Amino acid sequence: MIKMPDGKLFIGGEWKNGSGQEIVSIFPVDGSINCTFKGASQEDVLEAIELAKNAQSKDSWLSLKPYERAQYLYSIADGIESNIERISQIQTRDTGKTLSETSALARSASGTFRYYAALLESSDDSLTSQRSDSLTLSVYEPLGLISAITPWNSPIASDAQKVAPALAAGNAVLLKPSSWSPLVSLELAKIIESSGLPKGLFSVLPGAGSEVGSLLVEHPDISKVTFTGSTSTGRELATQAAQKLMPISLELGGKSPAIVFEDADIDVAISGVMFGIFSSTGQSCIAGSRLFIHESIYDEFLERLVNETNKLIVGDPYEKDTQVSSLIHHDHRDKVSAYVDRAIGDGGRILCGGKAPIGAEFEKGAYYLPTIIADVKSSSEIVQEEVFGPVLVVMPFKDEGDVIEQANDSQYGLACGIWTNNFPKAWRVARAINAGTVWINTYKQFSISTPFGGEKSSGIGREKGSDGIRAYMSQKSLYIDLTGKPHQWANL
Numbered sequence: 001m002i003k004m005p006d007g008k009l010f011i012g013g014e015w016k017n018g019s020g021q022e023i024v025s026i027f028p029v030d031g032s033i034n035c036t037f038k039g040a041s042q043e044d045v046l047e048a049i050e051l052a053k054n055a056q057s058k059d060s061w062l063s064l065k066p067y068e069r070a071q072y073l074y075s076i077a078d079g080i081e082s083n084i085e086r087i088s089q090i091q092t093r094d095t096g097k098t099l100s101e102t103s104a105l106a107r108s109a110s111g112t113f114r115y116y117a118a119l120l121e122s123s124d125d126s127l128t129s130q131r132s133d134s135l136t137l138s139v140y141e142p143l144g145l146i147s148a149i150t151p152w153n154s155p156i157a158s159d160a161q162k163v164a165p166a167l168a169a170g171n172a173v174l175l176k177p178s179s180w181s182p183l184v185s186l187e188l189a190k191i192i193e194s195s196g197l198p199k200g201l202f203s204v205l206p207g208a209g210s211e212v213g214s215l216l217v218e219h220p221d222i223s224k225v226t227f228t229g230s231t232s233t234g235r236e237l238a239t240q241a242a243q244k245l246m247p248i249s250l251e252l253g254g255k256s257p258a259i260v261f262e263d264a265d266i267d268v269a270i271s272g273v274m275f276g277i278f279s280s281t282g283q284s285c286i287a288g289s290r291l292f293i294h295e296s297i298y299d300e301f302l303e304r305l306v307n308e309t310n311k312l313i314v315g316d317p318y319e320k321d322t323q324v325s326s327l328i329h330h331d332h333r334d335k336v337s338a339y340v341d342r343a344i345g346d347g348g349r350i351l352c353g354g355k356a357p358i359g360a361e362f363e364k365g366a367y368y369l370p371t372i373i374a375d376v377k378s379s380s381e382i383v384q385e386e387v388f389g390p391v392l393v394v395m396p397f398k399d400e401g402d403v404i405e406q407a408n409d410s411q412y413g414l415a416c417g418i419w420t421n422n423f424p425k426a427w428r429v430a431r432a433i434n435a436g437t438v439w440i441n442t443y444k445q446f447s448i449s450t451p452f453g454g455e456k457s458s459g460i461g462r463e464k465g466s467d468g469i470r471a472y473m474s475q476k477s478l479y480i481d482l483t484g485k486p487h488q489w490a491n492l
């Protein structure tokens with residue numbers, strides 16, 4: 001078995017014991033303890049901020065040319081790539097995710113560092129068009145200290161999505177992972193340390209959101225917060241950021257619609273819908289958790305979907321064939337289960353799942369079966385709230401106008417899937433749906449070069465893509481006089 005990290009925190013470039021609340025990392029598949037250690041305290045955060053300020057303002061970072069900063073990012077990408085086995089093992093222990101998923105997340109994190117390194121080689125400042133006797137330029141500068149606050153569902157990938165562009169931009173980064181999944185972020189710190197990045201530019205501070213997280217938002221030296229997590233926490237942080245007039249980017253929750261038209265390729269649609277909701281055991285911000293099926297194929301499609309869902313392999317995340325593993329934590333499983341119980345109370349009909357799997361191998365784990373619920377009202381809690389588990393609600397629709405109205409009847413606007421063989425229809429519906437990302441005849445596909453973010457209560461701002469570095473920079477305008485003459489206003 002892989003050796004777990006020793007629980008020391010990476011504070012200002014040094015490995016130290018934290019002095020905050022105790023963190024217990026568990027393997028949710030059987031409840032066994034991976035390790036117990038002290039998280040960061042507010043004093044640890046203050047120390048990391050002071051060291052970050054010092055390191056970020058030094059010539060050894062601030063004066064580096066972009067292509068020189070890129071070398072660190074390439075080295076981090078290489079470091080992740082050569083440690084994929086260890087990283088994915090640690091993340092599987094810490095989250096219960098399947099090994100195939102955690103390896104993919106580690107590869108994606110490496111790709112993110114490589115992408116931003118490559119962008120640094122080609123990101124130009126610009127000469128603006130000349131309209132006076134001045135040469136006019138627009139240049140980008142780092143913001144300073146960035147607080148990156150991440151959730152537990154895909155830690156290494158969401159850490160990389162923030163840390164890579166923020167470092168690329170010339171900032172220092174203070175990363176606060178969730179207390180339910182801190183280990184892989186500490187492992188990332190080891191790799192970043194090995195890249196030779198100047199000490200102090202990067203710290204990892206797992207700890208309580210209300211204590212460590214809030215200081216990382218409120219502290220006057222923090223220039224920007226980049227947050228991924230729930231909508232309720234995001235709202236709190238946005239209020240704090242507003243008091244400081246500090247920029248904040250928010251990647252929040254979702255309740256994304258999956259829409260199947262009568263002319264869709266049924267196999268393509270069924271596999272896409274299942275992957276969209278049940279992969280990652282439904283613990284995905286973009287999960288397609290509201291399924292709308294055209295009324296003419298409703299019964300037939302649903303019957304096949306339920307049959308296929310019942311065949312999904314639920315079990316040990318280390319087994320190659322496992323498709324659905326345990327949830328992150330027993331407390332989270334209980335929350336998911338309570339949502340389903342309340343949906344039944346609201347008149348929902350369980351078509352499959354609706355309970356934990358039965359068997360000795362599941363007894364100690366935070367398992368919950370892939371669940372499909374029909375006969376739900378669109379105003380009900382199960383249709384409107386993010387469950388963040390393997391729970392799909394299904395509803396029929398009459399026509400294009402009806403499904404656009406139903407799909408947009410949500411506070412969220414993160415993602416959407418549309419299955420149809422009619423391209424003009426796909427185009428019209430995709431443009432009419434309030435969502436940051438729309439997939440057509442597929443679901444949950446990602447590319448680091450394509451921006452990602454939400455509308456409405458799903459967030460503010462975009463991550464990824466070629467503008468990703470600029471999100472961590474401020475723009476400065478320069479006017480350089482070309483005449484060499486005194487200003488005529490002064491009559492000299």
Ligand code: NAD
Nearest residue numbers: 150151152177178209213214229230233251252253254285
């Ligand atoms: P959460 O909001 O509870 O916590 C997210 C992070 O914020 C954690 O590190 C937590 O410790 C910290 N935090 C909590 N309270 C805080 C406070 N007062 N001040 C500062 N930090 C605080 O979310 P979670 O349960 O860890 O993650 C699940 C949520 O994340 C879901 O809603 C999911 O949709 C969302 N998510 C969104 C995206 C996206 O890209 N849109 C991606 C992944 C997850």
